Amino acid sequence: MITSQPSDLFQPGDLLNNTYRIEMLLGRGGTSNVYKARSEISGNLVAIKVLKQEFSGNEDFTVLMAREENIREIRHDAVVRYSENHRTPDGHIYLLMDYIDGPGxxxxxxxxxxxxxxxxxxxxxxxxxxxxxxxxxxxxxxxxxxxxxxxxxxxxxxxxxxxxxxxxxxxxxxxxxxxxxxxxxxxxxxxxxxxxxxxxxxxxxxxxxxxxxxxxxxxxxxANPMEVVExxxxxxxxxxxxxxxxxxxxxxxxxxxxxxxxxxxxxxxxxxxxxxDPEAATPPLPEPPSDEATIIVPNAAAPAKATSTRKSEPTQAETSRSKAPLLALIAILALGMAGAGAFFSGLFDPLLGPRYPVAQPFTLIVEKTKTGPSRAIGNMPSEDSRDALVALVEQADITLSSGAISESWGEDILATLTPLSDLQRWRLAVSDNQAKLSGITSDPDLAAALNAKFEDGLPGGLDGTVEITYRLPVLAISQVRGLIGGFEDCGPLHVTPGSVGGGFGPEDTITVTGRLAGSETRVRMFDALRRLAGSRKISFEVEILNPSLCVVEGALPNAPTGEIDVAFSTGNDNVPNPSGRFFVGENPVIDIELPATISTGFLTVSILDVSGNVFHLLPNLSRQKNSIAELRGDTTGPFSVRVAYTLAESALNGGLAFRVDDSTLGKSRVLVLHSSEPLFAGLRPTSESAVGFAEALKENSARDAGLILSMDSKILETALP
Missing domain, CATH: 1.10.510.10 (Transferase(Phosphotransferase) domain 1)
Known part of the structure; x- marks a missing residue:
């Protein structure tokens, strides 16, 4: 079993598309990960192949997933059955397929x-x-x-x-x-x-x-490529x-x-x-009869078969006479074969010109995609035109062929391609002499110039259409998501869609929200996004936590926020502190405020400390009751539950209390879970490490995921005065 990591896109217990419950990670690949999941509707197991976030904006890899989906047309029990591609609201592409239970x-x-x-x-x-x-x-x-x-x-x-x-x-x-x-x-x-x-x-x-x-x-x-090839x-x-x-x-x-x-x-x-027939491992080869010799003679109408049969030993004279026509025939055959060899080897090419296999139709596709290299695949009529085409593109798979094309076909192709280098995307598709050229640019002057150039049609013997389109320069949201996915070290980051089909026009602001483990990651992400965004504005509404908090962040359940609030006050003087910022020597007091609408269920309250520790405020060994009904008693309406006390209250009732010192400065997180039943199948210790708490969340995720009604939190920050 492969262990899930906080950085994995999906975690065990996640519900995908309101249908597929993730059970485990099956494997990690170079471009995608594969998960085992179960349909909540049918109960059937499926395998889900998810394109990694950094490739979700790359057209080559999205084409890859789409082409793999098309293989579902192969209907055979020995070939895995594919279903179809889907996209999550965050832009992640995944492919459904049958889950095959067994060893590879x-x-x-x-x-x-x-x-x-x-x-x-x-x-x-x-x-x-x-x-x-x-x-x-x-x-x-x-x-x-x-x-x-x-x-x-x-x-x-x-x-x-x-x-x-x-x-x-x-x-x-x-x-x-x-x-x-x-x-x-x-x-x-x-x-x-x-x-x-x-x-x-x-x-x-x-x-x-x-x-x-x-x-x-x-x-x-x-040990090296040369040895491999050899x-x-x-x-x-x-x-x-x-x-x-x-x-x-x-x-x-x-x-x-x-x-x-x-x-x-x-x-x-x-x-x-x-x-x-176990003895017939290979097809038997025919054995030539001992008393006859067979010679195949080329003939324009049909091959002739000459057979001579010997019933007694020939004399020396007979042998000499019988060999004479055979030797002559062999000489004729050898001469014919030599001529044919010279013809097919190209010896006569300077006189007759090279003869290439016929391509019917004679096709060529040359294109430059949005993110991939320029490439050509198909046929060319001569070595010179092939070499010139190869020099124009980054990848080529070209076959020298002959076909029903105009004499100037190769030159016409090159003349068409040469002015396209400044286009962002273009494609030339040719079949015999019929061609279609299309292209996209964000430069209106370039679009006008190329349309004017091809106003009278394609060069030479090529016949077809030309469509050079001007488009407002748009940065696809999938590209932005793909980039920031590589910086997710504290849970998922989110991108606010732009104004042009979700993408970003030149005047749009790219807004990123979420949490990061440190400022260094924020700086690196900003620099990378600046290179991608060009002149567009960038807004980071990103909360900087710390590595310890982020260990837990990746293991937290997927649950909606609720109406529960966290209220801070300073125990030294009982003054409300809505900022949640406390200085050295101060006594943070924490109250969980419930609205009148919440009167049932259970509260689980923990504080994830900046030092890497987790303190369970409710329930814990000294305060085990966390039923909301018991906490409320006869109280109706809004209700407050104190989980971190003033120092004076702690001295009287033994409740948890804190005083800020200069050894634990930074951000801590107060986490409030409202559930229909108690969580974790028992009490957690009053304090434990962040790693231990994250493992407990993962271990109990399948059981607890359906119990959690809401998850709310607030940051408590400690600092020097």
Missing amino acids: LDKKLKQGPMEAADLLIICRRVAEGLKAAHARNIVHRDLSPDNIILRDGDPAKAVIIDFGIAKDTNPGAETIVGNEFAGKYSYAAPEQLAGNTDARADIYSLGALLLANFRGASPSLG NKQKPLDTDGLPAPFKQLIERMCDPDPNSRLGSAADVLAFLDRVES
């Missing part, structure tokens, strides 16, 4: 080697899931032991999870997280290191992870593997993608063949 193969890997028989069952099950995914042109690209879970521990119920970097292989589709290599080196196919991925890469990864689980250890690929070109070590498991892994993990089992269907066919 990564856990099984740590436990030691697995039986080949179980791994063959897992192979069949996962291959069936991959077949369903590949049928929709979805390649996982990151198959590894931690992405396969055995539901209920049963190999026959293996489930593939985490399609977060899956790639849609439909023509023109892009990788979710870019076109660079994705996947774990230990299990990735060799071609993935060069950015080439198709269904065969998943076959390799499945074989590699099965081999790792058989041996009980991950593959060791080397070792990836070598066959995996299958010494000691039993048949047919050995033959299966060798066929699935051939370094040459053209030589390995090419699809999930091929893997299943191999397993079917083995089950029906």
Whole structure:
């Protein structure tokens, strides 16, 4: 079990979207965390994948989550079922999926080697899931032991999870997280290191992870990238593997993608063949007959087959005569093959020009997103135009192709792209000679100039539309939330929405509210937000507490504020002190003021001291009654409960009293919980550490969350006179 931390977005007991009760944290990833939760409506368990706050304003990662949601169209028991994306009121994006109860193969890997028989069952099950995914042109690209879970521990119920970097292989589709290599080196196919991925890469990864689980250890690929690349070109070590498991892994993990089992269907066919005939681990190779030789002769109409049959030993003369036509034929074939080799190798290119595969349609997408790098994916007709395009963008995945395009197509594309560099966002999508160019800028002069440039249409043989739009410069609220999320060291920080769809226009003020553990964090957050906000005004309505208070802050229950108030007075002279500020030598007195409407339930009052201690004012060992009905007695209307006394009162009744000294200066917090039943399943000690109190809050959160009616608090500050 992974221990929750105060900085985690959700805590056990939290209720999400009024439906899903968080039970535990399942895992932390680079861009998201995954929680186990239960529907309060159906009682079903779900897994909730939450995009980290710092990425919630990044369009690339929100696209990632949206694309992962679309994989819900894969309907197979061996593929985790996705539901849909949601957004919390604070802008956090989360994705619902089935909760799979069982160990992952990564856990099984740590436990030691697995039986080949179980791994063959897992192979069949996962291959069936991959077949369903590949049928929709979805390649996982990151198959590894931690992405396969055995539901209920049963190999026959293996489930593939985490399609977060899956790639849609439909023509023109892009990788979710870019076109660079994705996947774990230990299990990735060799071609993935060069950015080439198709269904065969998943076959390799499945074989590699099965081999790792058989041996009980991950593959060791080397100490540096060069060794990794070199070792990836070598066959995996299958010494000691039993048949047919050995033959299966060798066929699935051939370094040459053209030589390995090419699809999930091929893997299943191999397993079917083995089950029906255990000796037939690999397809039998045909043996050539001893008395005949077969030669395939190229022919424009159809291949001809020449067969000569020998029934007795030939004489030397016969042998010489029979070899003559064969040698001549071989010479003709060799000459033809040499010519073909020269043609396809490009030897004749200076005379005939290079011949590239046909792309139908001939497509290209070049774009610059709001936050991501400029990138291009698709086809170009020549090396020169490809190289010029690559120089214009930061990422490129370009294939040299031929197609039904104008002669000046490459030059026209470059002429279209060159003036776009100053746009904030732009996109050029081309299919054959049809193109659409769109762009956004906050500079009205630039928008006017570009629209004038393309007033007569796109350059050369390109035909299509141009839309360059001027937009008032707006800073998205998700970007601000994503930034301040990295500074939350004392509970959540909140951003007041701006005037433009929740975002901030040039004249808007960005207002941040909440609590921080110290002034240093406030300064760093202000500096970071200033760089993001540009000329916009910034207002910090942030309360500075201290690390001890913030330890408890992260563990406090989610409960609404109520009508209960905390009143301060100075015991030295019985004078009200609404500021809550007390100087050295003074005696703080604390009263909890209840309105007439509150006459039932229980009060729990604690003071979280600046020194890192917590004093439980009500109830405690010397004052155990905290029922509001008992505290009120026969009193009706507004009612006051004293929880910290004057020194004189304390001497008479033994109640808690305080005197400020110069060893505990700073901010303390008085916390008042109104609950329907007593909390903590018993009394807490009169005093304890902030860490101990935070742990008690977490341990009792599931039980107490439904009991708490309201939570109110007020800061008490001590200072030198």
